[in-house]
Every structure is written in C-alpha cells, then in structure tokens.
Amino acid sequence: MGWPLARSSGERRMKPAVRRGLVAAAVLLVATLCTWLWFEIMEEVWEPQHRQSVNLAGKPMLAAAQLLERRGYKTDVYKLLGDANLDALPDGTLILADNNGRMSDAQAQQLLAWVRRGNTLVAQPRWSGDGSDDEERPQPGPKRKFRLKRLDEEDPLGAHAGVTMTFAHDMRDSCDTGIAPPRKRKTAPAEAKDDADDDREYEGEYQFTCVTVPGGRYPLVLETSDEILSSLNGAKQPQWSDPDAVALRVYAEGQGKLVMVSENFFNNGRLPRYDHAELLLALAALQGNAKHAVIVQDVNATPWYLALWRSGSMALSALAVLLVLLLSRAMRRFGPLLPEPAGARRALLEHIEASGNWLWKAPGGRALLLAAARQETLSLLARRAPELRQLDGNALCARLARLHRLDETALQEALHGEASPQPSIFTRQIRLLQQVRKSYEHSERQ
Structure with missing residues (x-):
C-alpha cells in the first residue's frame, strides 16, 4: 500500500490571479485576430482604382x-x-x-x-x-521615355x-x-508606381x-x-x-x-x-x-540602318569593300557543279581523292604520281606502237606531238620534266599523258 508523494519544495502552485490574467490575454488576442480576419476577408471595402479611359x-x-x-x-x-x-x-x-x-x-x-x-x-x-551633369541628374522615372x-x-x-x-x-x-535660389532635388523612389496620366x-x-x-x-x-x-x-x-x-x-x-x-x-x-x-x-x-x-x-x-550609317559610314564602307574583295577571290575557286557520283563508286572515289590529297602534300608524292602516269603511258606505247621504242626522248616527244597535235614543249615536260609544285602545271602534265594514253587505248580496244 503506497503513500502519496510529498510535493517538492521546488514546485509551486500558480496563483489564481496570474492564471486568470493569462487566460484573459489569450482571449483578447484571439478576439483581436478574429476581428482583423473579419474586416480583412469578410467585410467588403470599396477601394479606388485608377483606370485609363479607352479613348486615351x-x-x-x-x-x-x-x-x-x-x-x-x-x-x-x-x-x-x-x-x-x-x-x-x-x-x-x-x-x-x-x-x-x-x-x-x-x-x-x-x-x-x-x-x-x-x-x-x-x-x-x-x-x-x-557629362559633368550626369551624376547630379535625377534618376529616370518610369515615364522617362524620350x-x-x-x-x-x-x-x-x-x-x-x-x-x-x-x-x-x-x-x-x-x-x-x-534670383532663383538653389534648392534640393528629390529622386524617384524605387517603388514609384507608373501613372498613365502623369507624364512627370x-x-x-x-x-x-x-x-x-x-x-x-x-x-x-x-x-x-x-x-x-x-x-x-x-x-x-x-x-x-x-x-x-x-x-x-x-x-x-x-x-x-x-x-x-x-x-x-x-x-x-x-x-x-x-x-x-x-x-x-x-x-x-x-x-x-x-x-x-x-x-x-x-x-x-530614325531607322536603325540610317542611324548605323550615320555613326559608322567609313567603317561600313571599308567592310563592304573587304567583303567584295574576299568574295571575288573566293568565286575564282568555284566552277560548275559536278554530277553526284553513284553510291557504289562513292567510297572508291573518296579513297582515290584522299590518297591524291595526301600524296600531293607528302614529300615526293607529286613525283610518285607523275612517275606512275609516265610508266603507264610508256608501257602502253611499247605494246601499241613498238616502232616508237627506237626513238630517243626528244624525237619521241616530237613524233607524239605531231601525231596527236599536242604542244611539243608541254609534252616534253610531261614525259621528262620534274613534277611541278604548281597545281595548274602539274595537272597539265597528267592531262597530256592521259590524252596520249587514251588515243592508244582506244585503238587497242578496237
């Protein structure tokens, strides 16, 4: 059978007057909150609103x-x-x-x-x-348009x-x-509202x-x-x-x-x-x-293009001349469009083009390409025109130029000259050898 515990000395009972005061304060706070909510939410209040006329x-x-x-x-x-x-x-x-x-x-x-x-x-x-007045000018307001x-x-x-x-x-x-006395000026507040009828x-x-x-x-x-x-x-x-x-x-x-x-x-x-x-x-x-x-x-x-011309006509003129020069230089590199190669041959053509580009840039590559074309041409001449084998280099060039109506000097350069580093001359060397070879290949097929 247990005995009731004695109240410790640290615990004290709240006085009735204090308790009643706290309750009254809480009730007053709740009443104030309810009143504010009523007037804020439930009560309809007329507020003026600025509206601009449609005619304005x-x-x-x-x-x-x-x-x-x-x-x-x-x-x-x-x-x-x-x-x-x-x-x-x-x-x-x-x-x-x-x-x-x-x-x-x-x-x-x-x-x-x-x-x-x-x-x-x-x-x-x-x-x-x-410029000295800029720092003292009032900050522009929302209606500062012009x-x-x-x-x-x-x-x-x-x-x-x-x-x-x-x-x-x-x-x-x-x-x-x-005499106008100096007077302090006010700047526009950051939260200034835009008034459509006020142009200040x-x-x-x-x-x-x-x-x-x-x-x-x-x-x-x-x-x-x-x-x-x-x-x-x-x-x-x-x-x-x-x-x-x-x-x-x-x-x-x-x-x-x-x-x-x-x-x-x-x-x-x-x-x-x-x-x-x-x-x-x-x-x-x-x-x-x-x-x-x-x-x-x-x-x-003023239109933007006219304002741009007024502010930088010299620079725009120089830029236009530069663009015309660059375009004229680039246009000489373009020719007629070639037909699109067939899909089956495209990979081979791309491989040949890549190999030619690499040989053209590699040391000794141009000489290798020209030597291959010469060897192919001389081999074909040995088969189709054995009588030409008895002629030396100059006589052979003279005979081929006369037979095929070619320039003898250019043919001499194609058969016995070095590979030219200039693309136009190198292309002419290959083209002359190809013309000679085509004429004998045609007769060989017949």
Whole structure:
C-alpha cells in the first residue's frame, strides 16, 4: 500500500490571479485576430482604382486636340511627322509633342519655310547636357521615355535657333522674378508606381515659372522640371520668353513664330495643371485668324540602318569593300557543279581523292604520281606502237606531238620534266599523258 508523494519544495502552485490574467490575454488576442480576419476577408471595402479611359489609349494629345476643337480650331492629329504632308500643311499651328528635335534636314527646311509664311511651330530641342551633369541628374522615372542624355540624330531646328536642352542646377520654387535660389532635388523612389496620366519624369518638387504672352492681362504659371532650355554659341535672341528663358522661347521666323519649349506642357497628364491650357490657346492664337492646328504626338525615330550609317559610314564602307574583295577571290575557286557520283563508286572515289590529297602534300608524292602516269603511258606505247621504242626522248616527244597535235614543249615536260609544285602545271602534265594514253587505248580496244 503506497503513500502519496510529498510535493517538492521546488514546485509551486500558480496563483489564481496570474492564471486568470493569462487566460484573459489569450482571449483578447484571439478576439483581436478574429476581428482583423473579419474586416480583412469578410467585410467588403470599396477601394479606388485608377483606370485609363479607352479613348486615351495611344492618344497622349487627345485633351489638347479636344480643347482646340471646342475653341473653333480644325485639328489634325498624326502619329509621326512623316505621316503629314509637309508640302501642303494648312496655315495655323503645328505642335511637335515629343519629337525632341529628331527630323531630317529636308523636313526642317520644309517646316521653317512653312513658318516664314506666317505660321507657328511648337517644338522641343534635343538633350545635349555635358557629362559633368550626369551624376547630379535625377534618376529616370518610369515615364522617362524620350528624355535621352544625347541623341545621335541631328537637331536642325535647335541648331537653327541656337538652343538645346540641359540640366538645371538652380531651381525656382515660385513664380517670382527674383534670383532663383538653389534648392534640393528629390529622386524617384524605387517603388514609384507608373501613372498613365502623369507624364512627370520623377516624383518630387517641381519648379515654376511665369510667362506673360504679349497682349495677355496676367502671367501664366507653368510647372517645369529640371530640364531647361540652354543657348548654344551664336544663339538667336528670342522675341519673348519666361523670365529665365529656360522653359519657353519664342523666335521670330519671317512672318511666323518658332516656339521652343523645355517640356510637353500639353499632353493629357499636364494640360490640366496650372495655366498650361491657357498657354496652348495663346500659342495657337499667335497668328490671328488661322484656325487650324496640326499635332504630331510621337517621336519620328530614325531607322536603325540610317542611324548605323550615320555613326559608322567609313567603317561600313571599308567592310563592304573587304567583303567584295574576299568574295571575288573566293568565286575564282568555284566552277560548275559536278554530277553526284553513284553510291557504289562513292567510297572508291573518296579513297582515290584522299590518297591524291595526301600524296600531293607528302614529300615526293607529286613525283610518285607523275612517275606512275609516265610508266603507264610508256608501257602502253611499247605494246601499241613498238616502232616508237627506237626513238630517243626528244624525237619521241616530237613524233607524239605531231601525231596527236599536242604542244611539243608541254609534252616534253610531261614525259621528262620534274613534277611541278604548281597545281595548274602539274595537272597539265597528267592531262597530256592521259590524252596520249587514251588515243592508244582506244585503238587497242578496237
């Protein structure tokens, strides 16, 4: 009969208050988890979702076109500059949305001639910032499609006006006209989301500038980035511009106006901001009663083969000449195609060809081949023309050359000369011996 074990001194009973506290904490944790699961899974919550209209797909300048149409302008929209007939452009305004100066010299001359007749051309120059600015430029965001550091294509319009695109070190925080103070720039975060309606190059603060259009009652506020207009050597003086001449410059060109902008202020994402829409209407109204607008919305990219020729025409020309020389040299080694040998004889022919190639390259091989052909020919002559055995070498060659109408010197070399290392001469030696042998073999068969 056992006695109950005594409780050791190390074991202690948990106090009721502590036990109740742990149970309450566990119940509270479970209740919190259940509540979170309910609102996360069971509860329906309305969340806003950004969706692009079907009408905006592939139409970055749709808002600008509709605004101009509502103001009484007849608007034509082209995807590329090459799609428009530059010789028959209607009088009015032409907007090159995101071309960045990429066009041919001929296209530029056509456009400038059209502007001189009293029309307005709105364009952007190409980017040509120097290498020292690259490290300080903001990292490109997801929408930086056509902002390139340097383009291989020429910029005829930018060169004509003496303007290009570069990077701004000092940014203007407001629309004042004072000295622009330096300001810190923000770079795009790595997790930045792509906004189809937002064409800003990077997330962060933007600078502002004011443009007072001639005849306007108040300055127009424009939102610009850190890419600005910069003058080249021999640049033209604009008629009017923003205070710093970094966002917009208007040049007189004949009876018309050439407008250079640092950015496309008129796409779907940027047209509603600040006074961009008013600037569009003001530029369209520069030439008075011309109520026609043409919009080119995409880059007129140079074909790859033309860009390759521009960048390396000398190297490509040298390569083409080299290929022609190599081809002409190789073509002399080719002749008419021989008929395919029969399958039963193919192995023998391959063996003969391999043996001939080896003897041709081996020391003394050519002499061995020529000696075998001579021995076969002389043996046949001894059987079919024994009267020739009485003749010496020179007389024999003269007699055979006269009988078979062969060249005596070549026959002398074939019968008594050394095997030539030149393939053409060696082949002639073998061929002459074979001709002599064939004539006597034919008579022997008869």
